[in-house]
Amino acid sequence: MKDENCLTLAIESSCDETSAAVLRGGRELLSNIISTQIPVHQKFGGVVPEIASRKHIVNIMPVIDEALREASVTLQEINQIAVTYGPGLVGALLVGVSAAKALAFSLGVPLVGVNHLEGHIFANFLSSPELKPPFMALVVSGGHTSLVHVKGYNHFALMGQTRDDAAGEAFDKIARVMGLPYPGGPQIDKLAREGNPDAIDFPRALQEKGNYEFSFSGLKSAVLNYLNSSAQKGCPVPKADVAASFQKSVIEVLVSKAMEAVKETGMDTLVLAGGVAANSSLEQRLLDVTALHGYKFYYPSRVLCTDNAAMIACRAFYQSRAGFYSNLYLNAVPGLALTDIEN
Numbered sequence: 001m002k003d004e005n006c007l008t009l010a011i012e013s014s015c016d017e018t019s020a021a022v023l024r025g026g027r028e029l030l031s032n033i034i035s036t037q038i039p040v041h042q043k044f045g046g047v048v049p050e051i052a053s054r055k056h057i058v059n060i061m062p063v064i065d066e067a068l069r070e071a072s073v074t075l076q077e078i079n080q081i082a083v084t085y086g087p088g089l090v091g092a093l094l095v096g097v098s099a100a101k102a103l104a105f106s107l108g109v110p111l112v113g114v115n116h117l118e119g120h121i122f123a124n125f126l127s128s129p130e131l132k133p134p135f136m137a138l139v140v141s142g143g144h145t146s147l148v149h150v151k152g153y154n155h156f157a158l159m160g161q162t163r164d165d166a167a168g169e170a171f172d173k174i175a176r177v178m179g180l181p182y183p184g185g186p187q188i189d190k191l192a193r194e195g196n197p198d199a200i201d202f203p204r205a206l207q208e209k210g211n212y213e214f215s216f217s218g219l220k221s222a223v224l225n226y227l228n229s230s231a232q233k234g235c236p237v238p239k240a241d242v243a244a245s246f247q248k249s250v251i252e253v254l255v256s257k258a259m260e261a262v263k264e265t266g267m268d269t270l271v272l273a274g275g276v277a278a279n280s281s282l283e284q285r286l287l288d289v290t291a292l293h294g295y296k297f298y299y300p301s302r303v304l305c306t307d308n309a310a311m312i313a314c315r316a317f318y319q320s321r322a323g324f325y326s327n328l329y330l331n332a333v334p335g336l337a338l339t340d341i342e343n
């Protein structure tokens with residue numbers, strides 16, 4: 001069979017989205033069904049792992065059925081099964097991994113275990129079919145903040161990552177203390193549009209040249225201190241200004257480190273990935289800065305920024321083309337690191 005006819009059925013269940021997608025070849029997306037659990041977790045202010053696992057069990061088969069129906073493809077036509085096996089919540093991952101193994105075994109087709117972070121990067125190949133490695137990727141999600149030098153489809157070098165909180169986690173925590181619903185990122189994004197980003201001078205960590213690590217815990221504490229001391233003084237809290245100033249602090253660090261990494265590695269392309277890629281100010285700032293320096297810039301469409309199985313299918317296609325399959329002993333790996341297959 002020719003590569004471009006290969007049908008991949010992919011499953012994603014690493015956090016609070018149950019998703020299944022069907023992809024033909026590497027870039028022709030036939031369906032991408034996402035069942036979000038956000039309303040379920042909202043009343044707890046964040047994802048409750050045990051509830052997430054239970055919801056995945058309930059949702060997974062209907063979501064797979066829907067993905068096949070929308071793609072007008074039968075299970076018997078599927079050539080390979082892809083699944084996220086890490087990083088993520090162990091109980092949530094296990095639901096997807098178990099379903100994928102059962103399908104691969106019963107259909108007699110190969111299984112491809114996919115790294116969720118790599119999936120986020122590959123979402124860009126679906127949004128921008130002309131994109132090819134090498135490039136620099138800034139991965140910003142609820143669980144990760146990393147700069148990855150993508151040297152080839154299966155060849156990655158981690159330039160740096162966060163020492164503590166991920167960017168999305170910082171958005172979610174700040175939103176929570178400001179009384180905004182989960183997930184906080186989109187809420188802060190919206191509120192920040194009404195505020196002054198220069199109103200409060202929040203800190204920016206690890207700014208020394210050549211340092212590609214991130215840290216957002218100091219910023220988080222500074223925002224919490226500001227909110228507490230305003231409350232103690234009985235001053236009204238300028239929530240929109242806090243949101244805008246906090247967001248500016250995060251974005252400046254992300255942008256300056258990403259640009260330095262592009263320059264340092266001699267790349268001409270920057271790619272944005274992960275849930276925080278949906279942030280309108282981050283996208284705009286990177287559009288402006290990359291244009292100023294003459295670099296190409298790509299970011300995924302909104303639906304492909306946050307968790308989805310389409311990106312997992314795309315990653316799986318390029319893994320399988322390089323002969324990198326999993327066996328039926330595949331297990332969930334909550335702390336999975338990037339896999340450099342070609343090195």
Ligand code: KG4
Nearest residue numbers: 141142143168183185275276278279306307
């Ligand atoms: O990639 P993702 O769906 O899940 C993980 O792999 O973690 O990312 C979810 C994260 C959440 O922290 C959410 O608040 C953040 O992405 N997010 C945003 C925006 N939309 C989602 N953060 C800032 N601005 C947004 N517009």
Ligand code: ZN
Nearest residue numbers: 141275306307
């Ligand atoms: Zn994610």
